[in-house]
Structures are given as C-alpha cells and as structure tokens.
Amino acid sequence: MIINFVDIKTLFLYIFTFFTKKHRFNFHILLMNQQQIDAFREALKFSPDNLPLRKLLAEALFNLARYDEALIEWKECLRLLPEDNELKVALAKTYFYQKNYTTAQYLLEEVVENHSYASAAMLLSKVLAELGELKQAKHYFDVAIQWDKGVYDKDFDDFLGRKIRDAGLAAPNDWVEEIETMVTHSNIEKPKISFKDVGGMEAVKEEIALKVIHPMKNPEIYKAFGKKIGGGILLYGPPGCGKTLLARATAGEINAHFISVGLNDVLDMWIGNSEKNLHNIFQEARQNAPCVLFFDEVDALGASRSDMRQAAGRFIINQFLDEMDGVKYSNEGVLILGATNSPWYLDSAFRRPGRFDRIIFVQPPDQKAREEIIKLQLLEKPTESVDVQSIAKQTADYSGADLRAVVDIAVESKLPESLKKGRVVPITNADLKNAVGRHKPTTKEWFATAKNYALYSNESGLYDDILKYLKLK
Ligand SMILES: Nc1ncnc2c1ncn2[C@@H]1O[C@H](COP(=O)(O)OP(=O)(O)OP(=O)(O)O)[C@@H](O)[C@H]1O
Ligand SMILES: [Mg+2]
Structure with missing residues (x-):
C-alpha cells in the first residue's frame, strides 16, 4: 500500500x-x-x-x-x-x-x-x-x-x-x-534548577547547606566566628544517583555560576600544559564568584591510566592541591564540588582539611526518594491513576537515572498508540510496571566493587556508609 x-x-x-x-x-x-x-x-x-x-x-x-x-x-x-x-x-x-x-x-x-x-x-x-x-x-x-x-x-x-x-x-x-x-575551560552557566528539582537526598542536601549554602547566605555570621568559608565536598557513589544533578542544583540554589569540568575528558588535553590550564579554570571560577566549581570524574586525577598521564600526574595533583588550598589566590566564594564513582583511586592528599574534607556517599534513592524522583520525572506528562508508591516499591536498587529510563520507556510505549488515535493517551500504572520489568537496576555492579574496598581498604572508616547501606555494619 x-x-x-x-x-x-x-x-x-x-x-x-x-x-x-x-x-x-x-x-x-x-x-x-x-x-x-x-x-x-x-x-x-x-x-x-x-x-x-x-x-x-x-x-x-x-x-x-x-x-x-x-x-x-x-x-x-x-x-x-x-x-x-x-x-x-x-x-x-x-x-x-x-x-x-x-x-x-x-x-x-x-x-x-x-x-x-x-x-x-x-x-x-x-x-x-x-x-x-x-x-x-x-x-x-x-x-x-x-x-x-x-x-x-x-x-x-x-x-x-x-x-x-x-x-x-x-x-x-x-x-x-x-x-x-578557552580550550580548557568547559562551560560556565547559571543553572535554573535548585534543590527542589532533586528528589530525596535529604542528608546530602543538608550537608551541602551547612557547609556551603548557609555560609554563602550569611557570610557575616561566619566571619564573626572567625570561620573561613571554603574547602570542598566530594560526592561519591554508584552512577546515575544524582551527583552531577545535585552539583548543578547547588549552584542554582544560591544563584551562583556553575563551571563543570569533566576531568577524564580533558586530562589528556592538559598534558604538558596542565598546570597553567588548571590554574585558568580556578581563576575563571574566582572571577565569577559566587561560583560552584564542579570536578566530575575527579578520580581521574589519582588514577593515572596511561603512562603519559602517570608522568604528568604528580604535577597535576600538586597544582590541583595548591589551587584548592587557595595559597596564592583566595578561593573566597568558590565552592568546590567533586564527584566520582571510584573514590578509592583518589590520592589521600585530597582528603586533608580545607580540601575535600567532606566526603559524602550518594546512595541509591530510598523508597521516599524514589517516589519523589518518579513524581519529578512524570511532571508535565499525561498520566492516569498512577500509584507512585507502588512503583517506588518495585524499584529498590534503581538509581535516579534508572527511574528516568523507566519513565522514558513508559512514555515511548504510549507514543504509537497516541499517534494512531490522534490524541494523547495517558501513561498508566500498568505502563510503568511494564517498563520496570524492561529496565534492570544499574547500581548493583557498582556495589560489588565498592563492597571489596569498604571491607578491605576502609581507612579510618571512610567507607562506613557503604557498609551501612549494605547492612554489613
Ligand atoms: N535525586 C534525583 N532526582 C531527580 N532526578 C534524578 C535524581 N538522581 C538522578 N536523577 C536523574 O538521573 C539523571 C542522571 O543523574 P546524574 O547525572 O546526576 O547522576 P550521577 O550520580 O552524576 O551519575 P554518574 O556517576 O554516572 O556521573 C539526572 O539527570 C536525572 O534526570
Ligand atoms: Mg555525574
């Protein structure tokens, strides 16, 4: 035909x-x-x-x-x-x-x-x-x-x-x-999202608020107590659980600039010129304060994956530490956030006070957080009698990204029917359930690795949170 x-x-x-x-x-x-x-x-x-x-x-x-x-x-x-x-x-x-x-x-x-x-x-x-x-x-x-x-x-x-x-x-x-x-800096933006766009993660939000948001909003109180604002927070955990999202939302929350640097992507480009370029990135953040400077895949600094990187690695690490310490230039108003899936590769020097001195485990969302994430993902989408609670119950171990994928699958399943009928056919609970069956959680693999580090390389209880999550402690 x-x-x-x-x-x-x-x-x-x-x-x-x-x-x-x-x-x-x-x-x-x-x-x-x-x-x-x-x-x-x-x-x-x-x-x-x-x-x-x-x-x-x-x-x-x-x-x-x-x-x-x-x-x-x-x-x-x-x-x-x-x-x-x-x-x-x-x-x-x-x-x-x-x-x-x-x-x-x-x-x-x-x-x-x-x-x-x-x-x-x-x-x-x-x-x-x-x-x-x-x-x-x-x-x-x-x-x-x-x-x-x-x-x-x-x-x-x-x-x-x-x-x-x-x-x-x-x-x-x-x-x-x-x-x-210009080659080295990634992008600078003012994110429009804030904490309300991030489902769950209450403990992490609170920690960020304490460490960076309150000091930013009330600098005089902190000054009165002689407390310096600065240092960084390292977020670690399985993929897709909202680390990057939360970093952007942090900037949005305080109406600050946001610079995101994917270290793995740019490290190779930096070889030979790394110190200057790293310095430029920090300078850009300082000039745009208040600014959240976000280093994604921060483990790339410790995990020298190629020979070339290995040779240059030490320089980059030292430079990074100097910049973080703000020895020559003040980091006032610059919040440094880092994220990694593999904190165990990170040089321990990064964990000293004034550097990444808060290390936060971003775990897969719990029941309540999953409900929130599902609601967020369904926002502005046509739905009919969806029981968010029951879907959340069926998605233990699902990351936020997994939940987004589930909703995407449900949406896709509805499109052909809607197009055929020439009207919007809403997503139902059954569609979502179906989609859950078609998308497996992606966090388990990460925990298989993380468990070994948490059990056998848990310096000063660094990974206690992982053990707690796995109910091994
Ligand atoms: N808590 C959450 N609330 C709402 N959406 C979420 C949440 N967590 C994850 N998502 C969804 O999943 C996507 C991926 O999350 P994000 O990139 O922040 O994960 P990540 O922890 O940085 O992952 P990776 O370790 O792979 O970098 C987000 O863009 C968002 O759509
Ligand atoms: Mg990320």
Missing part, C-alpha cells in the same frame, strides 16, 4: 545515496523533486515513527533549500531520538542556512561541550564567524581539526583568515594564550 506511492527503484536509490555519502550530491540533484517528497510524506502518514524515512524527508527538504519544512522534520526526528547528536547538528545546520545563527550556536555548543564531535565544532566555528565572534570561531576551528583532521575546510580557513585580518586581529601572543584558556 505504502509502496504504491513510491517508485521502489527511486526509493532504493535514495536510501542508497543516503548511506553512501560519496555519491550523495549527484543523486540528490537527480532525485529531488516534489513527487519524492510527497511520497515520503505519504509513507510517513502510515508510520510516523519511522525515523530513517523522516530523516530522508528532512534531508531532501534541506537539499532543496526548503529550510522551514526541513526544520519541522528534524525537530520531529529529535522528538523520536532526543539525545542524538547527528540530528542536533543537522538541525543546527538548517538554522545556519536560515541565518538563524544564535539558535544554531546554542544547539552546537551543547553538542561540542559534551562530545568530541569534530564536524559540530567546525560548524560552530562557521556560526561564530558569521556572528562576528572571530576569536571563538578560530578556537573551535582549531578544536575541530584537533579532533579530526578530516573536517578541515580550506575555503572556510581562508575566509576566516581574511575576516580575522580585516578586523585587525592578527593573532598576537596574548590572543594565543586566550585561546588556550
């Missing part, structure tokens, strides 16, 4: 061209016409969730410079696969051609911040060049090539070079330095 609408040969050719990029351009010119587009649209009426087909349609529209329509299709694709970077880049590219540079920039920055996606970085460079942000454009141009030489674009290189010269910006030394700084 669907096939009737499409000349099969043409469709196959189309699919072929989609996957063999080499010949794509020629075939596209050959094939692009209204008839094909109609055929895709018709076929999609019968299977609206057919992602490959929708991508073809979006691509066809894009290639015909019908950007408005292409946008609609890319967005629809993203609704089906929200975290897909390739789709985000395709969407950004369409905005780029529409000259909607700021939206393109926004989309691409998100991709580039989290992934070493070279063509996204190159496109971002082009977007920034259009926006007149030449230094940043040059930065992302270099980053893109560093990630993958294959994305080098001679024409754009010339174009950017010309623009830079025209603007009288022939890169002086200080500019080079500035670019280096």
Whole structure:
C-alpha cells in the first residue's frame, strides 16, 4: 500500500545515496523533486515513527533549500531520538542556512561541550564567524581539526583568515594564550534548577547547606566566628544517583555560576600544559564568584591510566592541591564540588582539611526518594491513576537515572498508540510496571566493587556508609 506511492527503484536509490555519502550530491540533484517528497510524506502518514524515512524527508527538504519544512522534520526526528547528536547538528545546520545563527550556536555548543564531535565544532566555528565572534570561531576551528583532521575546510580557513585580518586581529601572543584558556575551560552557566528539582537526598542536601549554602547566605555570621568559608565536598557513589544533578542544583540554589569540568575528558588535553590550564579554570571560577566549581570524574586525577598521564600526574595533583588550598589566590566564594564513582583511586592528599574534607556517599534513592524522583520525572506528562508508591516499591536498587529510563520507556510505549488515535493517551500504572520489568537496576555492579574496598581498604572508616547501606555494619 505504502509502496504504491513510491517508485521502489527511486526509493532504493535514495536510501542508497543516503548511506553512501560519496555519491550523495549527484543523486540528490537527480532525485529531488516534489513527487519524492510527497511520497515520503505519504509513507510517513502510515508510520510516523519511522525515523530513517523522516530523516530522508528532512534531508531532501534541506537539499532543496526548503529550510522551514526541513526544520519541522528534524525537530520531529529529535522528538523520536532526543539525545542524538547527528540530528542536533543537522538541525543546527538548517538554522545556519536560515541565518538563524544564535539558535544554531546554542544547539552546537551543547553538542561540542559534551562530545568530541569534530564536524559540530567546525560548524560552530562557521556560526561564530558569521556572528562576528572571530576569536571563538578560530578556537573551535582549531578544536575541530584537533579532533579530526578530516573536517578541515580550506575555503572556510581562508575566509576566516581574511575576516580575522580585516578586523585587525592578527593573532598576537596574548590572543594565543586566550585561546588556550578557552580550550580548557568547559562551560560556565547559571543553572535554573535548585534543590527542589532533586528528589530525596535529604542528608546530602543538608550537608551541602551547612557547609556551603548557609555560609554563602550569611557570610557575616561566619566571619564573626572567625570561620573561613571554603574547602570542598566530594560526592561519591554508584552512577546515575544524582551527583552531577545535585552539583548543578547547588549552584542554582544560591544563584551562583556553575563551571563543570569533566576531568577524564580533558586530562589528556592538559598534558604538558596542565598546570597553567588548571590554574585558568580556578581563576575563571574566582572571577565569577559566587561560583560552584564542579570536578566530575575527579578520580581521574589519582588514577593515572596511561603512562603519559602517570608522568604528568604528580604535577597535576600538586597544582590541583595548591589551587584548592587557595595559597596564592583566595578561593573566597568558590565552592568546590567533586564527584566520582571510584573514590578509592583518589590520592589521600585530597582528603586533608580545607580540601575535600567532606566526603559524602550518594546512595541509591530510598523508597521516599524514589517516589519523589518518579513524581519529578512524570511532571508535565499525561498520566492516569498512577500509584507512585507502588512503583517506588518495585524499584529498590534503581538509581535516579534508572527511574528516568523507566519513565522514558513508559512514555515511548504510549507514543504509537497516541499517534494512531490522534490524541494523547495517558501513561498508566500498568505502563510503568511494564517498563520496570524492561529496565534492570544499574547500581548493583557498582556495589560489588565498592563492597571489596569498604571491607578491605576502609581507612579510618571512610567507607562506613557503604557498609551501612549494605547492612554489613
Ligand atoms: N535525586 C534525583 N532526582 C531527580 N532526578 C534524578 C535524581 N538522581 C538522578 N536523577 C536523574 O538521573 C539523571 C542522571 O543523574 P546524574 O547525572 O546526576 O547522576 P550521577 O550520580 O552524576 O551519575 P554518574 O556517576 O554516572 O556521573 C539526572 O539527570 C536525572 O534526570
Ligand atoms: Mg555525574
């Protein structure tokens, strides 16, 4: 039936061209016409969730410079696969051609911040060049090539070079330095979420409040008692239990800036230049105080996984400790949070007073916390007679991320029916139950490892909380 609408040969050719990029351009010119587009649209009426087909349609529209329509299709694709970077880049590219540079920039920055996606970085460079942000454009141009030489674009290189010269910006030394700084810092933002967006974790929230939020809000009281504000908190625990989320929420809670540094990602890049770059990150936080400086995967500092890292490791650790101690520069107003799944790899020097002197175990959510998380995840989603309590009961050992996955599965299971009926069909308790059956908790593996450290390498009761959680103490 669907096939009737499409000349099969043409469709196959189309699919072929989609996957063999080499010949794509020629075939596209050959094939692009209204008839094909109609055929895709018709076929999609019968299977609206057919992602490959929708991508073809979006691509066809894009290639015909019908950007408005292409946008609609890319967005629809993203609704089906929200975290897909390739789709985000395709969407950004369409905005780029529409000259909607700021939206393109926004989309691409998100991709580039989290992934070493070279063509996204190159496109971002082009977007920034259009926006007149030449230094940043040059930065992302270099980053893109560093990630993958294959994305080098001679024409754009010339174009950017010309623009830079025209603007009288022939890169002086200080500019080079500035670019280096940009390579290392990740992103700075002011998170809009606060503690109320984090389900459960009451004890951890309280601890953070005591150590950082109250001092920030009432600095004069702390000063009166001669108490210095500073030091850091290290959050550790199984994956997906809200460490990163809580760190961002902490910044949101006190309306502070938030800088997140994924140490594993950037450490290799730092080798050779690590001390200066690490210093730059701390400086950026100091200049933006109040600021939460969040180091994710902080164990990367201790766990020298490659020879190269090993050699450089000691320097980085010393530098990190100096910066944390705030010897040369004051860390006033800078809250240092760290997170790790493997605290046992972390050099014990980090645990001295004034450094990560609070080490908090972020455990999988308990019954009440699970209820809260499920409620948060279901917020603004259509539901019908959902018994959150019973779902929470069935999800012991599930992390917050697991619970999110459960809700996602339930949502996905509801989409086809809703699309078919042409109206929103709410999520029921049965859907959620079903989804629980389809997603296993991911925290158990972590506890299998953690248990060994807690039992056999529990210096000064560091991991007592793990033992308590496992009811071994
Ligand atoms: N307490 C919570 N309240 C609400 N959502 C949560 C909670 N914990 C986890 N989530 C959900 O799970 C996602 C993953 O959590 P997060 O990234 O903070 O975990 P993590 O502990 O940092 O994991 P990892 O160790 O893998 O970095 C969050 O973005 C959020 O959607
Ligand atoms: Mg995390």
